[in-house]
Amino acid sequence: MQTEINNALKALKNGGLILYPTDTVWGIGCDATNPEAVKKVYELKQRIDSKALICLVADDRMLKKYVKKIPEVALNIIEVTDKPTTIIYDDAQNLAANLIAEDGTIAIRIPDDEFCFQLCRKLNGAIVSTSANLSGFPTPKSFKEIQQEVLKGVDYVVNLHHEKICDKPSSIIKLSNNGVVKIIRE
Template identity: 80%
Template sequence: MQKEITNALKVLKEGGLILYPTDTVWAIGCDASNTEAVNKVYELKKRDNRRVLICLVADERMLKKYVKHIPETALNIIEVTDKPTTIIYDDGQNLAYNVVAEDGSVAIRIPDDEFCYWLSRKFNGAMVSTSANISGLPSPKSFKEISPEVLKGVDYVVNLHHEKICNKPSSIIKLSNNGIVKIIRE
């Protein structure tokens, strides 16, 4: 695993794209603070850049770097949830403008995955995590289902868990600073 982390780190730091397994699906990723790298993700996926991308961080300490105010409810959800949950927070910060929604919100998940944890920790930053498919097409359930276009469009493919059958995407919850909770995707 260490070799894969080292190789992926090099690509992330150079502004490249990686293809990597997460706690949910195979994902296309990049440095979430690098606007040009994020643009490459939108181009590869042929995705409308008004549809924001999910980011991964290693832990709550790192989350504080990217969200101005973390509602207590978010910390409770992170603590008790037993399935992957992405939370949309108001007032994102220190991220590329094209990762932040028009209303200033950001979608961030702390994955329950050893590789993602160590990659984010050693990178010391947020990483984009969007399903490894062209926008509008089904998300691949395994590495074998990833299209040649996506495989050729990234700078590095992590050589771990190629046999893994992926779970469904994460749940998404929007937590507003005013206390409103909205379930976006179960």
């Protein structure tokens, strides 16, 4: 796994895109602080950049770098949830501007996956994580279902878990600083 982390890290640091297994589905990723790399993700997915992307961070300490004020309930949800949960936070900061939604929010997940955890740690930052498909096409359930355009459009394909079936995207919850909680995807 260490070789794969090093190879993916090199691509990320060079502004490249990676294709990697997450705690949910196969993802297209890049350094979440690099606007040029984020732009490449939107171009590869053929997706309008007003549709926000998810980021992964290693832990709540890293989360604090990217969200001005983390609602108390967020840490409780992260602690007790038994399935991958992405939380949309108000007041994103220190990320590529084209990654932050028009309303200033950002969707972030702390993955329960050793590869993702180590990659975020070594990068010392957030990694974009969007499903490995072109916009409008179904999310691939396995590596075999990933479209050729996606495979050819990334700079590095992580050679781990190619046999893994991943058919459950994360739950998405929006937590506003005013205390409003909204379930976006169960």
